[in-house]
Amino acid sequence: MKRFLIATLILLLTTGLAFAKAYEVNRKAGEYAVAIKMDKNPPSVGINNMEIAVTDKGGKALKDAKVVVEYGMPAMPGMPAMNYKTDAKPDGDKYKASLNVSMGGPWFVNVKITTGGKTVSTKFTFDVS
Secondary structure: OHHHHHHHHHHHHHHHHHOOOOEEEEEEEOOEEEEEEEOOOOOOOEEEEEEEEEEOOOOOEOOOOEEEEEEEEOOEOOEOOEEEEEEEEEEOOEEEEEEEEOOOEEEEEEEEEEEOOEEEEEEEEEEEO
16 A cells, blocks of 8 residues: 555656646737747756747737847856847747756846837746756
C-alpha cells in the first residue's frame, strides 16, 4: 500500500509539471492586442520559445507585420548591460521567436510590431531564478 501511495504521488507531481501552464502576458501596442506565451513557466536559463499573437480591434489576426523582439538585462555592479534582438518568424496567425537567456535575474522584453510604415511596441519583464 505504501508503494502504491508513493507511486501515485510521483505520478500526480510529474503530470502536473508536464501540463504546467505557459508563461503568458497580454498587452496593448498602439491599436493592437498582443498575447505572448513562453513555453517555460517561469522562464529559465537557456532557450525560451515565444509565441506572439497580434490582433486588431476586431480580433482579426495581423499576419503581414514585421515583429522584432528585443530583450536583455540591465547593467549590474561588475556587469555591463546585455541587449539582444531577434526577428519573430510568421507561423500561421502568430509569430514565433526564441530567446536565449544566459543567466538568472531580471530580464526585459520589448516587442516591436511594424506594419504600413508604422511601428508600435509593448514591453514586459520576467525574472529568471
